[in-house]
Amino acid sequence: MATDRRAHSRSQPSMADVAAHAGVALGTVSNTLNSPQKVTERTRRRVLASIAELGFVRNDAARFLAAGTSTAVGLVVADLGNSFFVDIARGAEKVMRRQGMNVLIVNSDIDPDREVRNLQLFEQARVAGIILAPLDTALIRSERLPLQSTPTVLVNFESPSHAYAGVVVNERHGGALAARHLLDLGRRRLLFVGGPLFLGAVKDRYGGASAAVREVPDASLEVLETRGLQIRHGRQLAEEILSMGPGRYDGIIAAADLLAIGLIETLSPTEGFRVPQDLAITGYDNNHFASESAIPVTTVSQPGEEMGSAAADLLLDRIAAPESPRETVILEPHLIARRSSLGDIWLRD
Structure with missing residues (x-):
């Protein structure tokens, strides 16, 4: 079941744990860390208090380098001709850049075969993780992605069986x-x-x-x-x-x-x-x-940049703790x- 607040019990607390403890959405935790001007002072203090109480440690590039992992992540989008996906890329890149990570962006151009090739390309390049804004195809619905072990987060699509963490809009x-x-x-x-x-x-x-x-x-x-x-x-x-x-x-x-x-x-x-x-x-x-x-x-x-930021934060969590629960964050649109x-x-x- 999709949720934007879920507590996890594991040795290293995640951003989702912080969100649940503070009683806020995951996107609010992300904004507190990445764009504090977007949250009220009262909310910021509550989130920071939860971070301190739980002992949350922000992922950074040094942790990945120490583990011998690449500091590059891949972003596969369905259509860069749609500015919504450009906004997603901007949000993801902003978070990763602050962590010393590089984002490699490829465009599937609404072509299912090209999407598969892009995923295989990133797998072969051994990127630290992949953010996938997928096409709505039988492949993604069956969840037989051509990936072996690369941590992957979906954005703009909810994993039917929650095999992948993700970020969607209502x-x-x-x-x-x-x-x-x-x-x-x-x-x-x-x-x-x-x-x-x-x-x-x-x-x-x-x-x-x-x-x-x-x-x-x-x-x-x-x-x-x-x-x-x-x-x-x-x-x-x-x-x-x-x-x-x-x-x-x-x-x-x-x-x-x-x-x-x-x-x-x-x-x-x-x-x-x-x-x-x-x-x-x-x-x-x-x-x-x-x-x-x-x-x-x-x-x-749709809050494209916020979706990209939240997806990037989820991916950082997945890289640091591969066995962590797969959460789907739900954000709200506005007219x-x-x-x-x-x-x-x-x-x-």
């Missing part, structure tokens, strides 16, 4: 945030778009949106599945929506920002489909393109409202 909550935002604006005829729906993140975002819509008696939610989450998929779907005629929907929840951008580009110039007058649209991920598009996209933002749902109101904020 995707259902994110989907609910998007739906409730549109419902609060008075939109009632909603459409969820994204896919393929077998992807865990897309399925969970849809599940959260569905639950939120069911709470409003006069609201409805339809779903249209896409073959991907890129701009071109949004454009293709927009043509299908145009063929239905205006008025069928007054709000669209897109499972990704790029998908939302493709929808907006194609729909908005057509009378009856203007954004946001006729259709309020939300995206997901807070991709940097979302704020820079012609109509800036309301989005559900950023922009013109695609708010119109000119956004300009006055």
Whole structure:
């Protein structure tokens, strides 16, 4: 079961032990050590008191060198074209750099075979550990990763059997945030778009949106599945929506920002489909393109840097204590409202 607070009983206390003792999330412990300006003075003192009481010792490069281990770690990301993964890399690199560790980054470019080769490359290079932001494929779901003994932590994917520690975002909550935002604006005829729906993140975002819509008696939610989450998929779907005629929907929840951008580009110039007058649209991920598009996209933002930092801290724990329990840390997303749902109101904020 996933948790963000779990006490462990072993000789060397971990960051998870500190978090449980202080009654805070693991990310808060990470911020106390790496970005103290992000936590209140009261919380910082509580965390530091727990560190002192438990005798927690921060991992550092000297410990790895003494053990004859490499001071380089590998980071395998699904798509560096998505700024969300760039944020993850930035957070991981920040933590590792402070520990004297180097981060080697490779991009799978949404290619399952390439992802396997990247993992094998790092295994052969004998890196100290690997942070994997994986594709949602049969390989990762079966957990038969092509790794022998390299400590590995997942980010943006939860290990089904908890064979690996990891960091994820509460995707259902994110989907609910998007739906409730549109419902609060008075939109009632909603459409969820994204896919393929077998992807865990897309399925969970849809599940959260569905639950939120069911709470409003006069609201409805339809779903249209896409073959991907890129701009071109949004454009293709927009043509299908145009063929239905205006008025069928007054709000669209897109499972990704790029998908939302493709929808907006194609729909908005057509009378009856203007954004946001006729259709309020939300995206997901807070991709940097979302704020820079012609109509800036309301989005559900995932804490990418915090996820990368937490994953790096978990990996340091795994390297120092390979037999430690596999914990999944759950972080919360938040909604950023922009013109695609708010119109000119956004300009006055």
